[in-house]
Each structure stands twice: as structure tokens, then as C-alpha cells.
Amino acid sequence: MSTLSDPPEGSFRLSMLLNDTRYRSLTLQAVAAIALALALYYLYSNLAANLRAAGLNISFSFLGSSAGYDINQTLIDYNSQSSNFKAAIVGILNTLLVAILACITATILGVFAGVLRLSNNWLVRKLMAGYVEIFRNIPVLIWIIIIFTILTAVMPGARAYLGEEPERGLIGGIFAFTNRGVYMPAPFFTNGFGGGEGSGLNWLMLIAVLVASFFGARAVTQSANRKQEATGVRPNTLLINLAIWLLPLVIFSLIFGLSWDMPDPLANRFNLQGGIQIGAPLIALWFALSIYTGAFIAENVRAGIQAVSNGQTEAAAALGLRPNRVMSLVVLPQALRVIIPPLISQYLNITKNSSLAIAVGYADITATLGGITLNQTGRAIECVLLLMLFYLVISLSISAVMNVYNNSMKLKER
Amino acid sequence: MKKSIILGALTIAGLSAVAASAATVDDVKARGTLNCGVTTGLVGFAAPDANGEWVGFDVAVCRAVAAAVLGDATAVEFIPTTGKTRFTALSSGEIDLLARNTTWTFSRDTDLKFDFVGVNYYDGQGFLVPKALGVSSAKDLDGATVCIQTGTTTELNLADFFRANNISYEPVPIETNAEAIQQYLAGACDAYTTDASGLAASRATFETPGDHVILPEIVSKEPLGPVVRHGDNDWGDIVMWTLNALITAEELGVTSANVAEMVTSTTNPEVARLLGTEGDLGAMIGLDAEWAKRAIETQGNYGEIFAKNIGEETPIGLARGLNAQWTNGGLLYSPPFR
Numbered sequence: 218m219s220t221l222s223d224p225p226e227g228s229f230r231l232s233m234l235l236n237d238t239r240y241r242s243l244t245l246q247a248v249a250a251i252a253l254a255l256a257l258y259y260l261y262s263n264l265a266a267n268l269r270a271a272g273l274n275i276s277f278s279f280l281g282s283s284a285g286y287d288i289n290q291t292l293i294d295y296n297s298q299s300s301n302f303k304a305a306i307v308g309i310l311n312t313l314l315v316a317i318l319a320c321i322t323a324t325i326l327g328v329f330a331g332v333l334r335l336s337n338n339w340l341v342r343k344l345m346a347g348y349v350e351i352f353r354n355i356p357v358l359i360w361i362i363i364i365f366t367i368l369t370a371v372m373p374g375a376r377a378y379l380g381e382e383p384e385r386g387l388i389g390g391i392f393a394f395t396n397r398g399v400y401m402p403a404p405f406f407t408n409g410f411g412g413g414e415g416s417g418l419n420w421l422m423l424i425a426v427l428v429a430s431f432f433g434a435r436a437v438t439q440s441a442n443r444k445q446e447a448t449g450v451r452p453n454t455l456l457i458n459l460a461i462w463l464l465p466l467v468i469f470s471l472i473f474g475l476s477w478d479m480p481d482p483l484a485n486r487f488n489l490q491g492g493i494q495i496g497a498p499l500i501a502l503w504f505a506l507s508i509y510t511g512a513f514i515a516e517n518v519r520a521g522i523q524a525v526s527n528g529q530t531e532a533a534a535a536l537g538l539r540p541n542r543v544m545s546l547v548v549l550p551q552a553l554r555v556i557i558p559p560l561i562s563q564y565l566n567i568t569k570n571s572s573l574a575i576a577v578g579y580a581d582i583t584a585t586l587g588g589i590t591l592n593q594t595g596r597a598i599e600c601v602l603l604l605m606l607f608y609l610v611i612s613l614s615i616s617a618v619m620n621v622y623n624n625s626m627k628l629k630e631r
Numbered sequence: 632m633k634k635s636i637i638l639g640a641l642t643i644a645g646l647s648a649v650a651a652s653a654a655t656v657d658d659v660k661a662r663g664t665l666n667c668g669v670t671t672g673l674v675g676f677a678a679p680d681a682n683g684e685w686v687g688f689d690v691a692v693c694r695a696v697a698a699a700v701l702g703d704a705t706a707v708e709f710i711p712t713t714g715k716t717r718f719t720a721l722s723s724g725e726i727d728l729l730a731r732n733t734t735w736t737f738s739r740d741t742d743l744k745f746d747f748v749g750v751n752y753y754d755g756q757g758f759l760v761p762k763a764l765g766v767s768s769a770k771d772l773d774g775a776t777v778c779i780q781t782g783t784t785t786e787l788n789l790a791d792f793f794r795a796n797n798i799s800y801e802p803v804p805i806e807t808n809a810e811a812i813q814q815y816l817a818g819a820c821d822a823y824t825t826d827a828s829g830l831a832a833s834r835a836t837f838e839t840p841g842d843h844v845i846l847p848e849i850v851s852k853e854p855l856g857p858v859v860r861h862g863d864n865d866w867g868d869i870v871m872w873t874l875n876a877l878i879t880a881e882e883l884g885v886t887s888a889n890v891a892e893m894v895t896s897t898t899n900p901e902v903a904r905l906l907g908t909e910g911d912l913g914a915m916i917g918l919d920a921e922w923a924k925r926a927i928e929t930q931g932n933y934g935e936i937f938a939k940n941i942g943e944e945t946p947i948g949l950a951r952g953l954n955a956q957w958t959n960g961g962l963l964y965s966p967p968f969r
């Protein structure tokens with residue numbers, strides 16, 4: 218059948234490396250690789266020679282020495298005596314915190330705006346178009362600064378909430394919105410596991426309880442599905458699901474004495490103390506990243522929806538589905554396949570754009586390791602290399618996770 | 632992608648290190664201008680005036696060096712730097728000289744490979760708070776939110792001070808003085824801390840300076856001075872002795888007004904050596920005989936520079952204090968010109 222015959226064995230000549238298409242690409246790639254390696258080597262030796270000439274050397278020992286500076290918002294225990302390495306970890310956690318928060322809100326925002334952009338209502342449609350065009354066409358740094366400036370200028374000062382007779386009471390007795398951030402009660406457990414004080418163990422236990430509830434609720438739903446398929450009637454699972462979620466939680470809280478640490482207006486004359494404090498920099502950054510990226514996601518969602526052929530919508534409508542069910546049961550699941558790949562790059566953008574945090578003084582990894590540590594130790598090259606490594610690892614992990622999700626959503630061809 | 636990032640970083644690192652090694656004085660002469668790193672704007676020390684001309688106490692150091700080396704006090708390219716960018720700017724060779732309220736510390740001198748060639752202002756870190764807060768001592772600041780400029784010694788002193796006194800605070804790290812002031816005035820922080828001179832300079836720009844007090848505690852030593860790269864001693868000498876010339880001029884009573892006349896009329900041998908009519912000090916640092924005369928003529932002596940930019944007659948209103956001549960009980964003490 219084949220019109221090609223194998224070349225005679227053993228007739229390899231050197232000229233074939235260039236002339237024979239089977240080998241030529243290999244040759245070119247080898248040459249390119251060698252050239253790249255040489256270029257890298259040249260740059261590296263240049264760098265090393267110059268550093269030596271300037272009396273500098275590459276060393277990571279600064280990571281172990283104490284950082285000497287304080288950080289305002291930390292997820293783990295940290296003080297100025299902690300090492301530069303710990304300061305970097307604080308920064309990494311802060312980067313992840315704002316990235317995760319922003320990814321969630323940007324997605325919600327984007328999906329809403331994307332769907333509403335295709336609404337039949339003229340006003341809603343135009344409003345959403347306005348949102349998308351305004352927010353994605355102004356750089357995110359500007360948004361971060363605008364929002365932060367508005368926050369600090371418009372919100373009441375922290376001192377308005379302080380003292381025996383404050384200008385403003387806590388909202389509902391528990392919340393305070395100030396130009397330094399939002400204060401709210403922090404939950405904690407008074408009784409520890411097996412007696413003693415409450416501790417982190419309680420929270421791990423709580424997570425275990427929630428996971429158990431999740432599986433319990435799933436089992437109930439599955440059995441309801443089976444019953445529906447067998448009989449055509451879906452049993453009402455609302456009450457039992459509520460019980461599965463809430464009862465263990467309530468019992469757990471009672472046993473371990475859940476209580477709340479309230480923001481205290483009397484602690485000192487500067488700030489509310491106690492409770493959870495979400496600083497204005499985090500809020501501004503989170504909000505700005507969300508609305509900015511939300512505008513891009515809205516466009517992805519719109520494109521995804523428009524990629525689903527109209528016949529699908531019409532067919533679903535012909536079956537008698539209401540418009541919002543057509544959207545959620547028929548159109549969106551198919552649109553997801555188009556939406557997810559660009560969504561991955563939006564998530565990567567959020568993570569990378571979070572490095573603008575320093576503009577508002579949020580202590581992300583760029584601000585701690587790449588900012589204060591770099592500056593106080595003068596270890597610019599080391600810090601920048603570590604920063605690149607961090608962002609590379611994070612971005613690749615996000616892509617990997619999202620690709621797994623993407624594969625699970627792909628059209629299953631049978 | 633990974634490769635291209637690393638490649639880029641190495642290129643930058645490689646390029647930046649190259650520039651640092653040549654002889655700075657030759658570069659400056661060949662270029663015809665001095666690249667001088669200053670603040671992004673701190674009235675009195677370095678800030679553009681209404682005509683866009685840089686003026687100030689630190690600016691005068693830059694101009695004096697340009698006058699000495701290039702014969703033209705206006706041949707200066709001012710490069711604004713933040714607390715964070717200043718050291719990279721200097722070690723990469725982007726600037727020849729850094730005159731930006733920079734504190735002389737051990738690690739900056741040794742580990743960062745710089746040379747501090749002298750002190751043009753003896754300072755210390757202070758705290759600025761609104762009068763309305765009723766705070767009378769920095770030790771009362773327990774629990775306060777404090778604005779700081781990042782990349783400064785201030786940041787580290789602050790942590791030390793609060794730790795030593797076993798009180799807590801919330802730092803708000805900010806890049807430039809202007810932003811810090813904006814945050815402070817908006818009430819985003821209770822106190823602003825930096826060099827006391829900087830506080831006085833900033834307060835002078837407020838609408839109601841009287842509503843703010845500088846607390847009595849000075850929590851650190853901040854000797855501020857011009858900085859050059861380590862290893863280029865010829866250039867370091869030129870900057871060092873230009874500063875010393877300004878200080879000596881005040882000590883010996885040489886001013887911008889009388890320097891021209893002093894050249895011919897002086898009977899004081901040290902003045903004669905300083906102004907180049909006796910000996911050949913200029914040649915010893917590779918300059919002409921009138922190098923110091925030009926610096927004094929265009930900028931005035933140290934005392935004139937101080938009085939004009941930050942002294943008690945200006946809105947900033949700083950007293951000479953530690954920065955008086957040693958003969959008046961201050962710390963200014965230039966080695967002799969001989």
C-alpha cells in the first residue's frame with residue numbers, strides 16, 4: 218500500500234543532518250540548545266565576574282537572620298525578631314490570601330456581569346457593558362489606588378468608635394467600618410480538646426466535622442436522586458440536609474464553648490482592639506483585583522455563552538424549561554468548556570497583579586521579600602530570583618489544577 | 632518562559648554591575664553633568680521650586696560638587712529616588728552621588744558596599760502626632776497605627792523602640808514622604824515617624840502646622856550624609872573634601888559674599904589654601920586650584936546653606952543644635968586643609 222519505502226539501512230551520511238528533513242529539525246534544535254546554553258553561560262559568568270569585581274557574592278544566608286521590621290497584617294505569628302525567611306512566608310500567605318479571595322469574587326462578579334450582558338433588558342445590558350468597558354480599560358494599579366484613596370477619605374476615622382461615649386456605635390454592636398479597615402468579632406473556643414484551653418486543634422476538629430457533614434449531605438442527595446429516577450418523585454431533602462449541616466456544628470460549639478472576641482472600643486485611644494481586623498489595604502487590593510478581573514471574566518463568560526448554538530436554547534425552551542433553568546442547566550454547562558481555558562489565565566493574572574500590593578502597603582511577598590528584605594539586606598539578585606521562583610511555582614500550580622478541572626469538564630467523546 | 636525570565640534577570644544584573652566599576656570622576660567630566668540622587672521631594676532638603684529648579688539642603692551638596700568638578704553648579708541631573716530605590720540607583724551607576732537624607736550605618740557602609748564620605752546633618756528619629764490626640768510621649772503610643780517610609784532605618788528603629796519598651800503598634804509601610812503625609816493627614820495613621828528634620832520639613836507644608844506636635848523623644852542616631860560607591864576612593868575624596876570645604880568655610884568666615892574679595896585680601900594661610908591661592912590642594916584631588924572657591928561662591932558656606940534652606944528664618948525652622956560648628960558646641964568639625 219505504502220508509497221514510501223524506508224531508506225536503505227546503514228546509508229547515513231553526515232550531509233543528511235542538513236539535507237534530510239528527518240534529521241534537519243533535530244540538528245537545528247541541537248544548535249539552538251547549544252547557543253542558548255552558551256548565552257546563558259556568558260550572562261552568568263558576566264554576572265559572577267561583575268559581582269566579584271564589586272566585592273559582592275551570591276548568598277542566601279540572609280534568609281536566616283532576623284528581619285528587624287514589623288508587618289501589619291500576618292496570618293501566622295511574626296515579630297521583628299523573626300527571620301527574613303519567616304517574613305517571606307508571611308508574604309507568601311498574604312499573596313495567596315488576596316489571590317484566593319479575589320479569584321472567588323472576580324468569578325462571581327464576572328459570571329453575573331457576563332450573563333447579564335446578554336440580558337433582554339436594555340438597561341441591564343448597557344449597564345453591564347459600561348462596567349466591562351470602564352473597568353478593564355483602566356489599569357489595575359489605578360483602580361487599587363483609587364479605591365484605597367476613597368476608602369481612607371470617605372470612611373470614618375478609627376477614633377470615631379473609641380471611648381465611653383463614641384461618636385459612632387459599633388454597627389449591630391459588633392462591626393466597625395473605619396478608614397483603617399473593617400473590625401468584626403473573632404470566634405474562639407474556650408474549652409480545648411480533652412480539657413484545657415482552646416487551640417488550633419479545635420479548628421482542625423471543626424473542619425473534620427464539616428467534611429463529615431459534607432459527605433453526609435452528599436449521600437442524602439444521591440439517595441434522593443436514586444429515588445427520583447426510580448419513582449419520578451423527588452423526596453424533600455431540605456430539612457434533613459439542614460440538620461446534617463447544623464446539628465453537629467451546634468453540638469460541637471456547645472461542647473467546646475464557642476465564644477466571640479468582640480472589637481473593644483475602650484482598649485486604647487488609637488484603635489479598636491481584639492476581634493478580626495481586615496486592613497484597608499487588603500480590602501482595597503481585593504476589591505480592585507476583583508472588579509478589574511471580573512470585567513475580563515465577564516467577557517469570557519459572554520463569549521462562552523454565545524458559543525453555544527442557539528438551537529440548544531430553543532430546544533430547551535421547547536421542552537418547557539424556564540429561561541433561568543435553560544441558562545443554568547443547558548447553556549452554562551456547555552459554555553464552561555469555552556470559558557475555563559481563558560479563566561485560567563485570568564486567575565494567573567490576579568495572582569501576578571497582586572504584586573501591586575505595595576502601592577497600598579499590603580505585605581505580600583513582593584512587599585516583604587522583594588521590598589523590605591531586599592532593601593534592608595541589599596540582596597537584590599537573591600531576592601528577585603526567589604520571587605521569580607515563587608511566582609513561577611504558583612502560576613504553574615494554578616494552571617495544573619485548572620487543567621485537571623478543564624479535562625473533567627471536556628466533552629466526553631464516546 | 633522560565634528561561635526567558637532568568638535570562639532577562641541575568642542580563643539586567645550583568646549590565647547593572649558593569650557600570651559600577653569605571654572611575655566616576657572621569658565619567659562625570661566626560662558626561663559634563665553630575666547625576667545626583669535626591670529625594671522625591673522633601674521641602675528644604677530637596678524639592679523643585681516654583682520654576683522647576685531643584686533647591687534644598689541636600690541639593691546644595693550636589694551643586695557644590697558639580698561646581699568643584701565641572702565648574703558649573705547647574706550641571707547637575709537630579710534623579711529622584713525613594714528610600715527603596717536609592718541604593719540600587721547608586722550601586723548600578725545610575726547616579727554618581729547620593730545626597731538624600733541617608734543615614735550612615737555599619738551595614739550600608741560595609742555590606743552594601745558604599746562609602747559615606749561625611750555627615751551634613753546630625754539627626755535623630757522622631758514622631759509626629761496630631762495635638763488633638765493628647766499624646767505627650769512616644770511611650771504613650773501603645774496600640775497606635777504608625778506610618779513609616781519603607782526601606783529606611785526608620786522602619787528598623789521603630790520596631791526596636793516598641794520592642795524595647797514592650798508596647799505594640801501597627802506599621803503602615805509607605806513608599807514616599809508625600810504619600811506618608813497624605814495618609815497621616817487623612818487619619819489612616821495616628822503618628823508619622825521619620826528623621827526629626829524630615830518631620831519638621833513636612834510639618835511646615837501643612838495647612839495648620841500648629842495642630843501637630845513632634846514628640847520629645849528622639850529614638851535613634853541618624854547621621855545623614857552623602858554616599859558614593861565603595862572602591863572609587865578618588866571620587867569619594869572629591870565629595871568628602873567638597874563637603875569639608877563648605878564646613879571649613881563657615882568656620883573661617885568665608886561666605887559667598889566675601890569669597891571673591893578674600894581670595895586677594897586674606898592673610899589667613901588656611902583660607903588661602905582653601906581658596907587655592909597658596910599650595911596646590913586642588914591638584915592633589917585632580918581638580919584645579921579654584922574648586923573650593925567655586926563651591927563656596929555658588930552655594931555659600933555650610934552655615935549659609937543651612938540658614939537659607941532649613942534654618943530658623945525659614946518655615947521649617949530648624950535650630951543648628953548638633954549641627955553647629957564645634958567652636959559653638961556643635962558636632963561639625965572638618966579636618967584641616969593642609
Ligand SMILES: N[C@@H](CCC(=O)N[C@@H](CS)C(=O)NCC(=O)O)C(=O)O
Pocket residue numbers: 669670671672673712713714731732733734780782783784785806807808809825826828829830853855
Ligand atoms: N535617614 C533614614 C530615612 C531617610 C528618609 O527616607 N527620609 C525621608 C523623610 S526625612 C525622606 O527623605 N523622604 C523623601 C522622599 O520620600 O523622597 C534612612 O536613611 O533610612
